[in-house]
Amino acid sequence: MKKNVLSFGTPKELEAKRTAEIKSLSYLERLERLMAIIEVSYTLKMATVIQSKKR
Numbered sequence: 001m002k003k004n005v006l007s008f009g010t011p012k013e014l015e016a017k018r019t020a021e022i023k024s025l026s027y028l029e030r031l032e033r034l035m036a037i038i039e040v041s042y043t044l045k046m047a048t049v050i051q052s053k054k055r
Contacts, residue, residue, distance in 0.1 A: 009017075022030065 025033070
């Protein structure tokens with residue numbers, strides 16, 4: 001697994017890097033990423049909000 005590195009650059013450069021990275025993935029890897037995003041989205045949607053005592 002590659003080590004994560006912070007990227008600095010203009011938004012266009014970062015978008016180009018992301019696009020190139022996604023195009024280099026196989027169909028299965030793209031599908032796995034999509035399913036992970038859907039799972040996180042569903043979890044956030046169904047999560048209950050914990051109220052702070054300060055309010």
